[in-house]
Every structure is written in structure tokens, then in C-alpha cells.
Amino acid sequence: MNLLERRYRNVLRLLPASYRAGREEEMVAAYMEYAGDVPDELSPRPRFGEIASVAGLALRVRLAGATGAPRYFAWGETVRMTALFGLAFHAMLGVTGVIAALMLEPPVDGVPTMAERLADLGNTLAGVLWLVSFAALARGAAPPAKIAGGAAALWSLAERGTQIATWGTALEWDGPFLLLILVPALALLAGFHRDAPPPRRSWWVALGAPVLAGSVPILVNLGIWRSGDPARFQEFMVWTDVPGLLMIAVLAAGLVCLVRRAGAPPLLALAWYALLALLCRLPNLTHVHGEVVEPWLAGQIQCAILAVSGLTLAVTGWRRLPVLDRLRERSG
Structure with a gap:
């Protein structure tokens, strides 16, 4: 040789x-x-x-489509479900951002600079691109979904990097938040190759669901803000910021999957996002009340919920992998 x-x-x-x-x-x-x-x-x-x-070729084999080996098909479906759920969550956030931009009142402390206007416009367009990416993927058009999702992820990463450079330091939750941007985009590129079966969802799932889900948080926040109780608004914000919304989405989707006895891929994908939400929330276990640093009960409750639900989803999904293999072999 x-x-x-x-x-x-x-x-x-x-x-x-x-x-x-x-x-x-x-x-x-x-x-x-x-x-x-x-x-x-x-x-x-x-x-x-x-x-x-x-x-x-190695990527296509290890993340196989329906004709691949059972265990590689299972891991391929896990990666594809990771992309689908991540894009759905970003599409929901994008709708929330667009509604917030349309409802935003003019600032009272000065006119925003051109750079600030461009940044706001870019963030709004990135939200629209996330929605386009999810809608295209849900309808089975993976190539347009990759283009739109890749552009949205690049803008989001650049915008976050610019903020870190401007402030001179990274926030504690920047790492998990960057993963929340990167993982769906990479899973989309890797999982939906030419041998992978594209999802076929209805237009209601592709557009109606993220628009409806993205409208609820901003409308609820608006109602509480107009109630005139700033303290109540601050307490409620923990449930409608990015980690809070991700926790609610994981819990809702996980409950549906467990009730319907879904296979391993969606459960393992949701377990990953439960871990990301937990990592985003962990730095916020205390808050400042006046001049006293106090434990933040709401943040601690969320961490406990995410730890229990994430572990449940991961263990259940792992145990269902052999079941999926046997069913796949029987169907072949």
C-alpha cells in the first residue's frame, strides 16, 4: 500500500x-x-x-433519509426536527418583532440615528426571513428555506457580534443565544440534503401557526403595559422574553409529542431546546430590588421546569430509539 x-x-x-x-x-x-x-x-x-x-456522502449516510439504515434515519430525523422547531421558533419571534416595530411609538428622548434606523430595519427584515424560511421548509421547499434561513442567521449573528463589540463585553446568555441562532441554521443545511424527505405541512402550519403564536406575546405585553402597573409588567416579562417563550414552546410541543407517543426525533430535538432555554435562564436567578440583590423566584421556577422537562424528553426519546429502529425495519 x-x-x-x-x-x-x-x-x-x-x-x-x-x-x-x-x-x-x-x-x-x-x-x-x-x-x-x-x-x-x-x-x-x-x-x-x-x-x-x-x-x-458521510453526512448524507449518517443523517439518512427514509431509505437509509434505521439508526441513521433516526438521527437524520432528529436533526431535521431540530431545524424545523428552531425555524418555527425564530419565525414566531420574527412576527413578534414585526408587530412591535409597526406598533412602536416615536421616541421622546431624541431622533434615532441613521445607524439605529438601519439596525432596526435589518432586524425586522431578518424576522421576515426567518418566517419565509420556516414557511418554505414546512411546504417542502428546502433550497429556498436554506437561502432565507442562512441570510437571517448571518444577520442575527452579525448584529449580536456588533452589540458585543460596542459594549466591550458579552452578556452571560450570549453563548446560548448564539447557539439558538446557529443550531437551526446548521441543522437545516446538514439535515435536508438531497436524500432527505422534505416535510409537507399545510399552509396553516407554514404561515398561520407562527403568525398567531407570534402575535400573542406582544398583545399580552401591550395589555399589561397599558394597565399602568410597571412592577407587574417587569414580573410578567420573564415569561415573554426569549428564554421564557422558548420554555413555553418546548413545554407545549413536548406535551403534544408525549400524548401522541411520538418517536425519538421530535423528543430529542425538544430536549436540546430545553437545555438551551435553561442555559439562557441560569444567569438570571437573581435580580436587583432597590439596592438589594434578591433571588428571582420566577427564574428559579423556570429553571426547575426546564430541567425536569428536558430530562424527561431526553430519556423518553432515547428509550424510543430502539422502537423506532424496529418499526423502520418492519416497514422496510
Whole structure:
């Protein structure tokens, strides 16, 4: 075995062992025939395009579609459910942001600068792109969903990075919040490859559900704000900020999945988002009341709820993985 063949075999280790068992020799022979006779003294290496091709194949095999191996199909569905739920949540936040922008009253402490206006406009457009991405994916159009979701994620990450650079430091929950942006976008790109079955949801799910869900928080906040009780508004905000809304979404979706005895993929995806919501909320277990730092009961209650629900979803989902495998083998 010469040096180039050894390096080709190392690249092929990206593929699962079960896949390599029946195809490795054929693939190595094809690569070596194409490369020709190259002496070891030249230190030959596989081409970048070949490495990228093997990496893409490995991703499609490990996150398989309906025709793949049962356990890889299960993990592929988990990644795809992670993308779908994450896009749905960002679409809901986008609708909330658009409604807030339309209802926002002119500032009383000065005219906003051009940079602030552009940032607000960019955030509103990013919210619309999240909604477009989820609607396209829910209707089975994965390529447009990737374009819109990727653009929205890039803007959101750039906007968050600009805030960190401006303030000179990152907030405690910036890491989990960045993951909340990155994970759905990466899951969308990785999970919905050419062999993956795209979801087929109705227009009500694709547009009506996120619009309705995104309208409720802003209208409830508006009603409480107009009641004229600032203390009550501050107490209620813990349930309508990003971690609070994510907790409510995870609980609602998790309850539906458990009642309907859903398979492992949606449960494991929801367990991941429960963990993210918990990480976002953990830095806020205390708050300042006057000049005294006091425990924040609402934040502690949310952390307890998220810990219990996340563990329940993860354990139940993990236990249902073998059941999913047996059902998939039987249907094949």
C-alpha cells in the first residue's frame, strides 16, 4: 500500500464502518485509477474536491433519509426536527418583532440615528426571513428555506457580534443565544440534503401557526403595559422574553409529542431546546430590588421546569430509539 492509497483510506474513515465494508475497496480503486501512478517521494494527497465529496456522502449516510439504515434515519430525523422547531421558533419571534416595530411609538428622548434606523430595519427584515424560511421548509421547499434561513442567521449573528463589540463585553446568555441562532441554521443545511424527505405541512402550519403564536406575546405585553402597573409588567416579562417563550414552546410541543407517543426525533430535538432555554435562564436567578440583590423566584421556577422537562424528553426519546429502529425495519 503506497502513501496515496493510505491517505485515501484515511479519508474514507469519515464514512460509517457498515458503509465502508461493502464499498471501500471499490472507491479506493476508482480514486487510485483516477490519480494515476504517483511516487511517495512527491507526498501525494487526495484532492480537496474528493475530500469534500466523501464528507458530503458521510453526512448524507449518517443523517439518512427514509431509505437509509434505521439508526441513521433516526438521527437524520432528529436533526431535521431540530431545524424545523428552531425555524418555527425564530419565525414566531420574527412576527413578534414585526408587530412591535409597526406598533412602536416615536421616541421622546431624541431622533434615532441613521445607524439605529438601519439596525432596526435589518432586524425586522431578518424576522421576515426567518418566517419565509420556516414557511418554505414546512411546504417542502428546502433550497429556498436554506437561502432565507442562512441570510437571517448571518444577520442575527452579525448584529449580536456588533452589540458585543460596542459594549466591550458579552452578556452571560450570549453563548446560548448564539447557539439558538446557529443550531437551526446548521441543522437545516446538514439535515435536508438531497436524500432527505422534505416535510409537507399545510399552509396553516407554514404561515398561520407562527403568525398567531407570534402575535400573542406582544398583545399580552401591550395589555399589561397599558394597565399602568410597571412592577407587574417587569414580573410578567420573564415569561415573554426569549428564554421564557422558548420554555413555553418546548413545554407545549413536548406535551403534544408525549400524548401522541411520538418517536425519538421530535423528543430529542425538544430536549436540546430545553437545555438551551435553561442555559439562557441560569444567569438570571437573581435580580436587583432597590439596592438589594434578591433571588428571582420566577427564574428559579423556570429553571426547575426546564430541567425536569428536558430530562424527561431526553430519556423518553432515547428509550424510543430502539422502537423506532424496529418499526423502520418492519416497514422496510
